Amino acid sequence: MPTRTARTAWNGTLNEGGGQVELTSSKVGTYDVSFPKRAADEAGGTTSPEELIAAAHSSCYAMQLSALIGEAGGTPESLEVTADVTLGPDSAGGFRISGIALTVRAEVSGLDEAGFLKAADDAKATCPVSKALTGTEITLDAALES
Numbered sequence: 001m002p003t004r005t006a007r008t009a010w011n012g013t014l015n016e017g018g019g020q021v022e023l024t025s026s027k028v029g030t031y032d033v034s035f036p037k038r039a040a041d042e043a044g045g046t047t048s049p050e051e052l053i054a055a056a057h058s059s060c061y062a063m064q065l066s067a068l069i070g071e072a073g074g075t076p077e078s079l080e081v082t083a084d085v086t087l088g089p090d091s092a093g094g095f096r097i098s099g100i101a102l103t104v105r106a107e108v109s110g111l112d113e114a115g116f117l118k119a120a121d122d123a124k125a126t127c128p129v130s131k132a133l134t135g136t137e138i139t140l141d142a143a144l145e146s
Contacts (some may be wrong), residue, residue, distance in 0.1 A: 002025075004015060004025040004026075006023050006024055007021070007024050008022070009022075010033075018034045018046075019032070019034075019038045019066075020032055020033065021047065021052070031046070031123075032045065032046040032047070033046055033047060034046045038050070045082060048087075050085040051095065053083075053085050053133075054084065055083075056129050057100060057102070057129045057133070058102070060127045060128055060130070061102055061104070061123055061127045061128040061129070061130070062081045062104075063127070064123040064126060064127035064128075065081070065104065065106075065127075066077060067123075068119040069116065069119050069128075072111055072115050073115075074111025074115065074119075075110050076108055077107040077108065077109055079105075079106050080105045081100075081103070081104045082102070083102055084101040085099075085100050086099045097133070098136075098137075099138075099139070100136055100138045101139045102124060102138060102140045102141070103140075103141045104120055104140070105145050106120075106143070106145065107144055108143055108144060113144055116142070116144055117142055120140060133140070
């Protein structure tokens with residue numbers, strides 16, 4: 001399996017500086033990062049490590065859930081996955097990712113609700129990004145839509 005790479009160029013202090021994160025492997029873009037905007041309610045056109053983790057987690061989870069639905073005999077017609085990643089204070093000092101809330105709404109054929117919910121829960125436990133984030137509480141809200 002390949003290794004994927006991102007690169008960040010940063011200039012200045014934490015609160016007054018800023019940087020750009022480049023998705024080097026895919027070459028799909030370069031995005032501004034800033035600590036003040038990272039900690040603000042409004043991102044103002046910049047991304048953050050938490051948003052990038054949310055993107056990684058939601059896409060990884062969707063892929064894993066798609067595979068597990070197929071293995072269970074179903075067909076994923078559509079999966080809408082959201083990952084909300086929260087940054088909070090760390091009791092040891094500084095900050096930490098204090099939680100991740102996964103939400104999935106799915107249209108699935110060939111699988112009942114119990115089978116879908118089992119696949120959804122198993123995907124949360126077995127997606128590689130979930131495994132990488134085992135020190136963080138990850139919650140799941142999964143439901144079928146008709």
